[in-house]
Amino acid sequence: MQRYDRRTALRGEPSRVASDATLAGLDETHVSLHLAMAPDAEEAAVCSAGRGDEAARAWIVRTYTPLVHRFSLRMLGNEEDARDATQETMVKVLRHLDRYDPSRRFATWVFGIARNTCIDEHRRRLRRRTSPEVETVDPADGAFERTEREQRAARLLAALQRLPPRYREILLLYHFELLKYREIADILHLPLGTVMNRIFRARSRLRELYLALEPETGVRP
Amino acid sequence: MKGHLSDDLLERFDTGRLSRAEAARVAVHLDACSPCAGRAHALDPLASVFSAVEDPPVPEGLERAILEAAARPPRTEMDLAWPVAGALLAAAAVLFVSGGDPTGLATAGARIAGAALLVGDVVTGLCSPVFLLFVCATTGLVSSVAAFGLLGLSREVS
Structure with missing residues (x-):
């Protein structure tokens, strides 16, 4: 298994943009994806890939597969389905590069495809009914071996899996994929006000679920 | 909105x-x-927990599998043409061999095809659409030949 590191994912990128916000001491994780992608360089790479440039196609796969896999896994809660959804998404991306509208950020387009693929995969799974709807994470598993930070992360993932899909997807896109509100509205085909409303509700529900999973230690996030 | 947002506004936004x-x-x-x-x-109390979640490892070989799958030619409508042609040929064969009594055999063929589609529904997800069409066409052909045999036998008996 390859470990994915958000920062090393940009290693193969054609060029980078300096992050003023990082220099200002802000939450580096939150701003990194917003600022780290050089739109012109990415657009050039996507254009090259569309013309069949193997190196550019490999760069797209290397850069976006970890992001799509992470999103699919947390949407579907099942490694096998996530792998299938990731492969299907990335193949669609590579085959339909000519349909990409450069006025949108490439990541937004990719996550739009990933989201639709996850919805299809979820429906297929419901029809097959061969695997559980959600492979829930038991936050108590291995609790003794893990640090408090890891336990909190496990509880958060478990709480996310218990959220309705429409709440889960919007929180994944905002908190893990670090997309902007406007980009999320674009992916979900929703007005911005509705996106905000849904994020508030989703966060509120997530906090309830998270606290419900917390052991009686009085520790709060 | 010019300048930066006030803490109060951000707090009301967050809640x-x-x-x-x-x-x-x-x-x-x-x-x-x-x-x-x-x-x-930073106002979100779960923000620090989100940042504590590690990214899952990418399954080994997935990136290679994606590039290989993308390099293969996608399925086109032509891929479906042969099974559809097979089904049409099977239907034509039923009509041809049924002689003066096409109605009975056509009805039986339709029922068999319906049953085949039902079976196809059951195994959806296990088989590709192309394979399902192939199965339906083959079933139709075999059943029509069998029906023709039975028809001939019944004529001989009568």
Whole structure:
């Protein structure tokens, strides 16, 4: 298994943009994806890939597969389905590069495809009914071996899996994929006000679920 | 919205105490203003927990599998042409061999095809559409030949 590191994912990128916000001491994780992608360089790479440039196609796969896999896994809660959804998404991306509208950020387009693929995969799974709807994470598993930070992360993932899909997807896109509100509205085909409303509700529900999973230690996030 | 957002406004935004229109205006500002976005992000009590979640490892060989799958020619409508042609030929064969009594055999063929589709529904997800069409066409052909044999036998007996 390859470990994915958000920062090393940009290693193969054609060029980078300096992050003023990082220099200002802000939450580096939150701003990194917003600022780290050089739109012109990415657009050039996507254009090259569309013309069949193997190196550019490999760069797209290397850069976006970890992001799509992470999103699919947390949407579907099942490694096998996530792998299938990731492969299907990335193949669609590579085959339909000519349909990409450069006025949108490439990541937004990719996550739009990933989201639709996850919805299809979820429906297929419901029809097959061969695997559980959600492979829930038991936050108590291995609790003794893990640090408090890891336990909190496990509880958060478990709480996310218990959220309705429409709440889960919007929180994944905002908190893990670090997309902007406007980009999320674009992916979900929703007005911005509705996106905000849904994020508030989703966060509120997530906090309830998270606290419900917390052991009686009085520790709060 | 000019300048940076006040703490009070961000707090009301974070707790959903703004109208949709106000929240949308704040969101537009946050999308364009990294310092305010960072401050809004820090207000969420679960933000630190989100950052504690590690990224899952990418399954080994997945990237290679994607590149290989993308390099293969995609399925086209032509891929479906042969099974459809097979089904049409099977139907034509049924009509041809049924002689003067096509109605009975056509009805039987339709029932068999319906049953085959039902079976196809059951195994959906296990087989590709191309394979299902192939199975339906083969079933139709075999059943029509069998029906023709039975018809001939019944004529001989009578």
